[in-house]
Amino acid sequence: xxxxxxxxxxxxIALQRSSVFDPIFPRSGSNFIGSVQFxxxxxxxxxxxxxxxxxxxTPEYHKWRFNAEWYVPIGKGNx
Numbered sequence: 001x002x003x004x005x006x007x008x009x010x011x012x013i014a015l016q017r018s019s020v021f022d023p024i025f026p027r028s029g030s031n032f033i034g035s036v037q038f039x040x041x042x043x044x045x046x047x048x049x050x051x052x053x054x055x056x057x058t059p060e061y062h063k064w065r066f067n068a069e070w071y072v073p074i075g076k077g078n079x
Contacts, residue, residue, distance in 0.1 A: 006057050012037040020071060031069040038062040 013036055020029035042049055042058040049058060 006054075006059060008039070008059060010037050010039045010061075026071040027073055029071050032067070034066045036062065036064050 014033060015035070016031070016033040018029070018031045020026045020031060039058075039060050039062075042060055049055060
C-alpha cells in the first residue's frame with residue numbers, strides 16, 4: 001500500500017503457566033505461553049469490502065504464538 005489509511009482492530013487472548021524457581025536467576029522450572037490474536041471477519045460481515053476502492057482499509061488476519069522455556073541445573077550446586 002503506497003498511500004492511504006487502514007484501520008486495525010484486533011483481539012488477543014493469552015494463556016500462561018509458570019513454575020520457575022527464583023525468577024531473577026532461574027535454576028529450575030518452566031514457562032509456557034500460548035496466544036492468539038485475530039481481527040473480526042469483515043469480509044463475512046460485508047462482502048463488498050473485497051471489491052471496494054481500498055480493500056486494505058480493514059485488514060483481516062490471525063496470529064498464533066507458542067513459547068516454552070525449561071530451566072534445568074547443569075551440575076551440582078554448592079548448597
